[in-house]
Amino acid sequence: MKIHEADAKSLLVAQGLPVPPWEVARTPSQARAAAVKYLADPANATGKVVIKAQVLVGGRGKAGGVRLASTADEAEDVAAAILALEIKGLPVRRVLVGPAAEIVKEYYLSVLLDRATKRLMFIGSAEGGVEIEQTAVTNPGAIVYEHADPLLGLPDYAARELAFKIGFGAHWKAGAAIAKGLLRTMVANDADLVEINPLAVIRETRADGTPVERLVCLDAKITLDDSALLRHPGHEELRDMDAEDPTDVEARRYDLTFIKLEGDIGCMVNGAGLAMTTMDLVNRAGGQPANFLDIGGGAKADRVAAAMRLILDDPNVKAILVNIFGGITRGDEVAKGLIEARAQQVRDVPMVVRIVGTNAAEAAELLEAAHFVTAASLDEAAAKAVAAAKGAAA
Amino acid sequence: MSILIGRSTRLVVQGITGREGEFHSRAMLEYGTQLVAGVTPGKGGQTALDGKVPVFNTVREAVYQTGANTSCIFVPAGGAPDAVLEAVAAGIKTIFCITEGIPALDMIPVVEEVRLAGARLIGPNCPGATSPGTAKVGIIPGSIHRQGSVGVVSRSGTLTYEAVQAMTDAGLGQSTCVGIGGDPVIGSQHIDILKLFAADPDTEALVLIGEIGGTAEEEAAAWAAEHMANVPKVAFIAGRTAPEGKRMGHAGAIISGGKGTAASKVSALEAAGFRVANSPTELPRLLREAGFRR
Numbered sequence: 001m002k003i004h005e006a007d008a009k010s011l012l013v014a015q016g017l018p019v020p021p022w023e024v025a026r027t028p029s030q031a032r033a034a035a036v037k038y039l040a041d042p043a044n045a046t047g048k049v050v051i052k053a054q055v056l057v058g059g060r061g062k063a064g065g066v067r068l069a070s071t072a073d074e075a076e077d078v079a080a081a082i083l084a085l086e087i088k089g090l091p092v093r094r095v096l097v098g099p100a101a102e103i104v105k106e107y108y109l110s111v112l113l114d115r116a117t118k119r120l121m122f123i124g125s126a127e128g129g130v131e132i133e134q135t136a137v138t139n140p141g142a143i144v145y146e147h148a149d150p151l152l153g154l155p156d157y158a159a160r161e162l163a164f165k166i167g168f169g170a171h172w173k174a175g176a177a178i179a180k181g182l183l184r185t186m187v188a189n190d191a192d193l194v195e196i197n198p199l200a201v202i203r204e205t206r207a208d209g210t211p212v213e214r215l216v217c218l219d220a221k222i223t224l225d226d227s228a229l230l231r232h233p234g235h236e237e238l239r240d241m242d243a244e245d246p247t248d249v250e251a252r253r254y255d256l257t258f259i260k261l262e263g264d265i266g267c268m269v270n271g272a273g274l275a276m277t278t279m280d281l282v283n284r285a286g287g288q289p290a291n292f293l294d295i296g297g298g299a300k301a302d303r304v305a306a307a308m309r310l311i312l313d314d315p316n317v318k319a320i321l322v323n324i325f326g327g328i329t330r331g332d333e334v335a336k337g338l339i340e341a342r343a344q345q346v347r348d349v350p351m352v353v354r355i356v357g358t359n360a361a362e363a364a365e366l367l368e369a370a371h372f373v374t375a376a377s378l379d380e381a382a383a384k385a386v387a388a389a390k391g392a393a394a
Numbered sequence: 395m396s397i398l399i400g401r402s403t404r405l406v407v408q409g410i411t412g413r414e415g416e417f418h419s420r421a422m423l424e425y426g427t428q429l430v431a432g433v434t435p436g437k438g439g440q441t442a443l444d445g446k447v448p449v450f451n452t453v454r455e456a457v458y459q460t461g462a463n464t465s466c467i468f469v470p471a472g473g474a475p476d477a478v479l480e481a482v483a484a485g486i487k488t489i490f491c492i493t494e495g496i497p498a499l500d501m502i503p504v505v506e507e508v509r510l511a512g513a514r515l516i517g518p519n520c521p522g523a524t525s526p527g528t529a530k531v532g533i534i535p536g537s538i539h540r541q542g543s544v545g546v547v548s549r550s551g552t553l554t555y556e557a558v559q560a561m562t563d564a565g566l567g568q569s570t571c572v573g574i575g576g577d578p579v580i581g582s583q584h585i586d587i588l589k590l591f592a593a594d595p596d597t598e599a600l601v602l603i604g605e606i607g608g609t610a611e612e613e614a615a616a617w618a619a620e621h622m623a624n625v626p627k628v629a630f631i632a633g634r635t636a637p638e639g640k641r642m643g644h645a646g647a648i649i650s651g652g653k654g655t656a657a658s659k660v661s662a663l664e665a666a667g668f669r670v671a672n673s674p675t676e677l678p679r680l681l682r683e684a685g686f687r688r
Contacts, residue, residue, distance in 0.1 A: 113498055115578045115608045118505045150506035190497050192578075226641075227471070228497035259640050272576060273550025273605050276632035276642050281673055283635045292642055297533075297551070298414075325552040325559075327521070327535050328414075357535055357555065378556065379673050 001224045003238040004054040006096045008220035011189055017181040018174070018216045020202070022098035024054070031079030034097035036072045041099060043204045045211065048100035049075055053082050053092040056243040063087045068100050090242050104213055106198035107166065107175075108132055111148070111182045113192055120148040120186065122179060124166040128198035154183050171201055174215040189235070190228030195221040247310050254306040256295055263288025265389050266311035266320040266349075268304070270295050270329045278323045281378055287386035290317045297328040304337025305344070312347055319350045319389035321381055326357030335363040339370045350388035354381040396525035396570040397545070397590040397597070398488055398516070399427075399464060403529045406431040406453060406462035406486070408469055408477045410442045415468035418492075418533050419443055422466075425536040427529040431456035453484040464488040466522065466531045471495040474518060475504045482511045490531050491517035491581070501579040508581055515581025521551040521573035534558075534571065542567015543688055544681070545591040547584055548603035549576050549610075553632055557603055557674040564678030566688065569597040576605070584614035592622050599626040599686040601677055602668065606633035606642065607654040612662040619666035626684035628677050629668040631656045 003011075006024045013019050021038070025031035035049045053065030060066050065087050069075035075097070085092045106128035114121035124144040127135050135142055144165045148154050154162075159176035168175035182194045200218045203211050229235055241249070251258035257272065261279075265287045269275035272294045279289040291314065295307050311317055324334050334355060342351070354375045355363040367374055373388070375381035399405075405422065409415040410432025420443055423429045431450055432442045438451030450456040453465065465486045469477040474493035481489045489508070496518050508515045516523065522532010526539035538555055540562040548554040554573050561568060572587050574580055584602060591597045600622065604611035611631065618627060634656040636642050660670050669680040 113578055116610070116613070118502060118579050120499075120502065150502045187499060190499055192498065225497050225499065227495045228499070231472075231497075259637075259642065261637065269552075271550060271552030272642055273548070273553030273603070273632045274556060276605060276636055277553055277556070277630075277674065279636070280632060280634045284672060289635065292636070292640075325555045327552060327555060328417075328533055356559070357538070377675055379675055 001226055001229065001235070001239060002056045002243070003222055003224065004056065004094070004240065005052065005220055006054055006094070007238045008222040009217070011185055011222060012181070012217055012220055015181050015184045015188060017178060017185070018214065019220070020098055020101060020216050020218065022096050025079060025095050025097055026093065028076045028080040028083065031095055031097050032072050032076040035069060035075030038097065038099040039072065042207065044099040045102040045203050045205045046100045050098055050100040051075060051078050051082055052096040053085060053087060054094040054096055055087045055090045055092055056240050057088040057090060060087060065092065093242065101200065101202040101218060102204075103198070103218075104201040104203055106200045107168070108135070108197045109166070109179065109182065109199045110193065110195035110197070111186050114147065117147060119150050120183065122146045122148070122162055124162060126167045128200065132197065148183055153187075154180050168215065171215040178215065178217070185222070189222070189232060190225045191222050192225050193221065193223045197221070247313060250306070250310055254303050256293060256303065256307055256310065258310055259292040260314065261289050261291050263290045264316050264318040265385050266290045266293075266314065266317040268293050268295060268307050268311060268320065268322045270297065270299060270324050274323065274325060278321065278378065278382070281382040282321065282386060285379070285382040285386040287382070287389055290314055295329075299329050299337075300333050301337035301340055304334050305341040308338065308341035308345070312345060312349065317349060319352070319385050321385035322351065322353040322355070323378060323381055324355045324357070326355065326359060329358065331355040331357060331359040331363030332366060335366040338372070339366065342370070350391070352381050352384040352388060354378065396528060397587070397594050398514070398523050398525070398570060398572060399529040399531050400525045401528050403464045403531070404428050404430045404460065404462045405464050405466060405531060406433060406456045406460070408433045408453060408465055408467045408481065410434060410447065410449060410468070411437055412468055416442060418468065419447070421536060422530055423447070425530040427531060430460040431462050453480045453486065457484045457486065462486065464531065465490065467491040467493060469493060471497075475500040478504050478515060479507055482507055482513050487513045489513060489515045489581070490520065490522050491515060492520060492522060492532055493517070494519040496577065498578050501577070505579060505581055516572065517575040517580060519577040520575030520580070521554060523570055523572040524568075525570045526568050532573070534573065538562055539571065540565070540567040542569065543596055543598040544568045544601055544686070545594070545597040545599070546571040546601040546603070547587040547591070548573050549584075549605050550603060550632065553674065554603060557601060557630060557677055560675050561601065561678055566678050566681060566686070569594060578608070583610045585610070585617050588614050588618055588622065592625075598688065599681055599684070600628070601681070602627070602629040602663070604629065604631045604659055606631070606636050606656050606659075609654065611659040615662040615666035615668065618668070623667065626681055626686040627668045628671060628680045628684060629663045630671045630674050630677060631659045631663070
């Protein structure tokens with residue numbers, strides 16, 4: 001699950017990481033109040049504020065979602081403009097307001113799960129502010145990789161080594177402490193990724209008017225492990241419902257995995273690998289899958305009926321392909337669910353059903369009595385579903 | 395012969411009295427697996443499966459009393475990482491963790507402990523393994539198998555069943571079929587299983603089933619090109635039509651930053667001498683084309 005920059009920053013602050021102050025505003029007047037405060041702050045070396053759209057897509061800056069303001073009036077206008085934006089289809093409902101930083105140097109630092117080594121890995125670079133994927137292409141030598149110990153995490157010496165390798169210069173102590181803090185944030189929240197880009201040396205003004213530099217997390221991106229959400233009840237509140245399809249919410253309620261796609265053939269399958277394969281075979285037979293849908297192991301009739309409703313909620317769906325390989329899942333249970341779902345169905349869509357494995361014979365009997373179109377092999381089922389969708393379209 | 399499990403397997407099931415644990419333990423026993431013990435803390439001294447299997451409070455006790463050498467875990471996600479540690483501590487060297495939904499970070503220290511103990515973990519979030527005719531551990535339906543000499547390794551559950559069924563229907567039996575699991579942090583990768591197949595005198599051909607996400611298939615392909623050059627090899631990769639950036643059901647099945655695509659895996663496998671099928675049903679034909687004559 002992705003979360004907003006402002007929420008990610010709160011998780012960093014909770015672990016003691018240095019983040020410049022900010023406030024979240026939902027209205028232009030709230031943004032103005034925050035701007036007044038930061039514009040008057042003597043530590044603010046630029047005398048400006050930054051206003052950033054809180055949306056879960058990349059490219060906010062290019063879309064006009066990140067802007068500066070020098071006065072309270074300007075801040076209010078800018079906030080109003082950003083709050084009226086829709087960025088890549090998502091409405092901007094909140095903006096982050098903070099002092100505009102005077103950046104001396106930008107770094108990159110992240111922690112992520114490295115599947116190949118089964119360890120957490122730090123990625124750091126003295127070339128921050130640009131996407132790390134881009135640096136990996138243009139200047140791969142500028143990137144430092146370092147694994148955390150699976151049992152010890154990041155001991156102090158390893159954090160120092162990492163800081164010197166990245167090259168924080170005079171700020172190496174702060175760099176090492178931030179690396180340790182990012183790992184703490186990762187573990188405390190069961191994150192998949194904690195990314196700071198830029199991690200920046202900024203110049204601020206002391207009370208006596210002299211400048212001071214410090215290393216801070218200027219931006220933050222965190223994604224959370226969906227499998228661990230249950231033990232972090234507070235995290236559910238961080239979910240951005242705007243970034244979710246309503247069907248995602250419904251699917252979660254029934255413990256289904258549903259991903260909407262662009263095509264017109266609805267798919268219902270048990271097992272993620274087989275669900276992907278079914279999509280691939282629909283494509284190969286000349287059709288386009290309307291969704292990925294894994295009903296999981298041991299699905300009962302009610303879950304099958306819910307899955308069918310989800311598929312039919314998509315007006316593009318012109319045919320449905322059901323592919324079940326019974327193991328834990330019993331074929332006759334799925335057949336009963338399909339018969340029940342069709343009885344309640346508001347829209348008549350042709351359906352091709354293939355059920356093999358556990359209790360397949362009982363399922364076949366039920367489906368035959370209910371006059372369903374069935375198929376023996378996966379390839380045949382895909383071909384029949386594609387033909388049915390084309391027939392419906394004509 | 396076979397890999398991981400076979401005639402000498404003496405199995406303990408952790409979580410045998412749970413709903414899933416009991417259902418699949420019954421199927422394992424019926425298949426002929428030597429299921430010698432179950433473990434459920436607090437139910438030591440009882441029996442499971444109509445009195446056929448003794449239940450112990452701890453894995454250590456089960457090992458001491460029954461000589462169990464392999465474990466199969468059905469413990470829910472909250473307790474499953476600890477169940478793996480318990481099996482390791484009791485000296486078990488082959489551990490299957492069927493449980494799905496374990497937070498990824500929980501598994502990092504666990505796979506390290508498994509490695510340090512010289513044990514082998516399959517899973518989590520895996521269907522287990524079958525050595526047709528001798529033993530089945532996990533949840534793969536026994537009926538889809540036929541005894542033979544094709545080794546099958548896969549990340550998936552039902553997709554594996556699909557491929558195995560296709561092989562069996564075509565008269566191609568299997569030495570062992572292994573599902574390694576779809577999570578980002580798993581105990582054994584494709585390459586680890588390939589090393590076992592390469593050393594198994596009874597495995598004469600290889601079926602590799604993969605899916606989008608990570609680079610495990612590419613690493614396995616490179617290893618097979620060098621060490622299994624003369625073994626007939628076929629593969630299937632799921633997710634050719636999966637969109638980038640979406641997690642396709644399995645926590646690990648995601649294309650990110652252009653990495654982990656089906657195309658990259660297919661070309662790596664083909665370069666390594668695998669024939670790559672467009673559908674699981676093509677696997678038997680491709681295996682014969684690759685020179686497999688059993």
